[in-house]
Every structure is written in structure tokens, then in C-alpha cells.
Amino acid sequence: MPARTLVRRAAAAASLALVLPLAACGGGDGGSGGSSVAMTLATPTWNAGIASIAVSEGMGYFEEEGLDVNVVLTDSATTQAQQIATGKAATGAISPEPVILGRQPGKNLDLVYFMSYYKDNIYGLMVPEDSDITSVEDLRGKTVGAISLASASVTQAQVGLEEAGVPADSVDFVAIGTGGQQAAAVESGKVDALALLDTSFQVLKNQGIALREIEVPGAADLTSGGLAARASDLEEDPELYVKLGRAIAKGVVFAQANPEAAIEMLYDTHPEAKPSGLDEDAALASGVSVLEARLANLGIDDDTETYGELDPAQLEAMVQFLLDAGTITEPVDAASLYDDSLISDINDFDHDAVRQAARDR
Template identity: 30%
Template sequence: MRTKTIARLTAVGFVVAATALSACAPQESTGGGSGKRKFTVALARATLTPGQEIYEYAVPKQLGYFAEEDLNVGVVKADGSTAALQVLASRSADAAFASAPNIASAVDKGTPVKGYAGATVVWPYYIGVSSDSKIKRVEDLKGKTIGVISLASASYSDLVATLKSAGLTTKDVEIVPVGTGAPAATALKSGKVDAVDTYVDGFALMEDNGVKVRMLKRPKLMDELFSVTFATRDDELKDKKSRTALTGFTRAAYKGLIYSATHPEEALKMGCKEFPGAFEGCDDPSGKKFKDTLEVLKLDIAGAIPEGEKDPTKWGDWLDIPNDRWESVVTFAEDGEMTKKKIKVSDVWDNSLMKDIYNFDRKKVIEKR
């Protein structure tokens, strides 16, 4: 976790209405852009947040980037990475946002999917405890009850791998699903659980619900990991027309990310327009709630871009994830009991589209109004 981002967690509450995607997000029938080819992407969450659904869907849609690629893009909801990959495998989507270790797990089970483009550069999961907890180290979790988002979530695998690094196993603790946000905050505050393993945004949402949290130091391996990745089916990567569509969609999404990183306030306004009523503060862009939601959007964007360099023209091909980091993902998946057999990087990652995805003028995106 980046130091500055962690420091901001206690200063900013995670503000998001608990609005189901089925109620607010466009489905395949209401795609974005006026292109001829329909393209569907599965989101790995069932509720809207000020994150990728803004900067990699709402923004490129409203700036016309999907239309420029001749695509009519729609989204479908999925409750987590595993579910998103199932939607993808069932051919109900052309691409999916999914955690990299979950891609390895799916491949291990014989699902014909691969990551083809990066979407994040950091691993957002931590184990957190109440600020006044006597638990100081991972080793102190022995005999304790720990909450995870769900038993099928990346938070569970993060917990398993983190416990292993401290010489513990799942037999040394009790693990219960607590969801995210208010339910997780209630579980920790009431003492139902002694700790929670969730993503950074989840901790921010817990703080918004009145629970002060402190993150435990995690293994160094986690610093080499990354989370959300663009995934598709193996057959899509072998089909010329599908490769063109995947390239166009992802190029438009990357443009949306760059625009949002350099114009975050405008990006949030586009998100408010695309998803009416989904985010607090949209009715008053000069108010505190809007500013709080904007800070959360910035927090999410920070996990998808290089740290310390504000100029996107100097980022290089930052989301063309190198093989050594994928090796760390494969190791993590094995340590986290997500895979049973040895997975090779080539089984889970195909970056053959990346050169064409990055074929656009970043300065024009930054200067677009």
C-alpha cells in the first residue's frame, strides 16, 4: 500500500450509496457509445463505487472514446472476480474485470480465460483491526475470529497467504464472511470479529461507518502483487475481429483513466451523470459530500497509475504487467490455496494486444475538453 494513500484513509470517509448495479448500471441493452459492435464487460462488484465504473466506463462513454472504436459498450454486474469470470466463460461478456489471482484460480480449474491488459498496479488487500485493538502483528491473530468479504473472495486468499507468512493456517483462526462497508464495520465494532481482511476502499467505508481501523503490516510479497486485470476468453484472443474489439475497448478505457487522473472532478461529474443517484454529493459539486466522493475516486485512480509521476506522457506502458510480477501472482495463488497445480505465466497472461492498446496520443486525451 502506498504510504500517502494509507494516510488518507483516516482523513476521508468512503462515500457511496448502496445502490445495486441492476438498478443503476447500464446492461447490455443500454450500452455506451454509438458504435455498431456490441461489447459487454463484466464488473467484479455488485454495487456502484466511485471507481472503475466511472473512469473506465462513464468517462470514455461520455467523451466518445467507445464510439471512436465503433463499439457500443454495456456492463453486467457480477458479485466478485470469480463471478465475473464465470460470466465471461459463459459467453455473456466479451471481457471482465477480475483479480489476477482469481484468473490463476480459474485457469487452474480449467476455465479458458486469460488476462490481456493490466487495470491496477497495486494489491489493495490488508488485514485491519480496531484502532484500540491489542492485536499488533499477524502472529497475534492466532485463536481470533477474522472477517472476509466472502469465502470466494480475494480477501479470503489474501488472509490465507498472510497467515502462512506468519506460520499460521486457517485452522489457527475462525473465518467468517462479513461483506464490506457497514456490515463489516458492525461486525468489527460489535466484537463479532477481531479483524477484517478487505480492500482499502472497504476500510475507508468502514471508517465512514464510525469504525477507526489500523492495518497490520503485510508480507513483502503483497507489494509485488496487483489486483484487477482485464480478462477475456482464450478463443477471443485467437479471433481477429474479437482482438480488434478488445483492443478498442481497452484503449478507450485507458484514455478514460488518463483523462480522469488529470481531470478527476470532471470525471466524477460524468459518473454522476451516467449513474444518477449512485454517489453522494452529486447534487452539490461545491459541497463536502462531493469533495469526499472525489477523494475516494482519486484513491481508486491512484491504484491504477504509477506513483509519484503526474504526467501521463511519462508513464510508459505502465499497465503492461511484467512477467516477474505475474510470477508473484502465481506464487500468491498457490500460497493462498487458490491453485492446486503449478501455473505458468503464459497460462494466465497474454500481452499481445498491449502495443496496439497504447497506440494513441496521451497529450490529446489530457487536453480534451
């Protein structure tokens, strides 16, 4: 079977749940504008990569906006899209694939980004440093490990293989979970390569596993998305999304200014995120390195005064990436995927004051 057909079928399977009856879904926690709000993240556990969200909780940034936010951890962006589309969550930091797939003929998903979160591409492909694999072409007949087969990292790797002319059925993708499971898969030789995300790679490096990056064709200019919501909810209650966005932006600004304080707050509020078997200093250092790997892809630095802008060119590149590989069959207007009208209000806070509060911790 041709590789392009396999990639199309994988995409169709991943998006099957997105063909949803959206009538009578306008209420619920997500779209009512009430103080109790749910947001989703595609991660199985709390970890250093999402420490900025723990800061928004711990520093009371959500509370300052009058919000009681329930952070729901999910297995994939597809699950996130389902939860937002059905009104079970107001928003989620979600990768673009299901958002774009939801605009294909026969789908009735209408999610729109109102803010960037993962500004740059957090997904990638790496191999052990001493591997003889030097390009995706060398993955033919090899085994690639991922957190789960529903991960966007698998989608990107498969599309990259397609772009390079490597048949999808010549590469075996396997789920290897998180943390120690990933390390064991590499050290035992169970996998030849890893399709993971920035923070997972850093965790492995912290464990002394030397890795080398393999370029995924077409992936360099992609975005990993941001905060998305139903278009109807954004129109009906923009103030809710301004409040959510502002609280999340403050957490990112704080974490960038003082990663150590952000990790300490994460470990205090979500102790399950703390690495086991390490003393306090080592656990802190490990968490900081993972958070810094994520911050490098969030589009934040010491001088940022407008956080959350999403580059339309990156969304266009994402659409073209999926279109070229046959993952989607119809063009999607990238501009329709993003509404930047709330960015000014989201950033209506004193960024320097947040940075100073971080440094004073």
C-alpha cells in the first residue's frame, strides 16, 4: 500500500472522533463565562514542561481574574479537540493537526486559536548519539518510539517520512510511555529512534542518555499551536478568554524570569511532578533544565511585552505540510484558524512587575 495512503488513513482514524454533533453544546463549563472553567493539556502527568501553568495556579493569577480553573490532562490533541468541541473544556493548549483536520469536508469542528502557547515546534526526532542513522531515509526497517501512537510527534514523523519518500509501513512506531519507560526503551535497544517532544528529550539527556537530532523534512517552520476555543464561544464571551489568556501569559512571563521559582512552585502544588530518587538540589536542577527546554519554544524572552502572538506564516506552513503529505485533502485558509483580536487585552498587565515578583521569590 502506498505510504501516502497509509498516512491518510492514519489521519482519518485520528480525526474520526472529530465528526461530532455540536448542537446543544454551547453551555457547560467551557462556554458559560462562569467562574468555573476547564482547560486541557496534552500530557499524561504534571511535569516541568508545564510549570508555567502551575505558576498561574500557585501565584493566584487565575484567581485574580475571577476564575476557578480545572486543568485536565489528556492523552492527545485529538482528545483535547473533542473536549473543547463538546463544551467540556473552554480551551486547551492544543497542536494544530486536529484543528486543521476539523476543517476538512464532512467534519464539523470549528476551533480557533486566540493565543499562542507552543509558538515553535516542540516535536522532533532523535537517535542515540552513536547510532548509524543520519536521516529519516535511514529509518526504513527501524523502530521508532513515541509517548503514544496518538501523539502529534508520530504524525509529524510520518509526514516527514512521506516527504522523504520513505514508505510509512517500512517504519514501526511503538508506544513507550514516559520517563523511565522511555529510557529503558533506548538503553535496551527496543527502539532505534525517538519521536518525542522537547521536554522528553531533555529528561532523557538528564539521565545521561546522549541523543542526536534527525531533521524531519518540512517541520522546521511549523508551530505546535496554542490556546484554542470554539469560534462561537469566543464570539459570545471574549472576556472569559481574555482572562484565561492573561492568567496564562503571566505564568509564562514569571517562569521565564525565574525558572527555579517556577519549578519549586510546581513541586509544591503538584508533588507528583518531582523526579524520584534525586536529592532536592538535583531534582530542582533537573526540573529547571526541562522547563528551559520548553521556554525556548514558547516565544518568550526578557524583553517580551506582547506574549501570545501566533505567526500566521507558521500556520500556513502547517497547513501546507499536511496538504503536501496527503494528510488533508482540501486546502484550509490558515488565517481562519487564528483570531488575534484579544492579544492586546490579554497583555494588559505589567510584565515587568510580574518579572520582579518572580525574581523576588
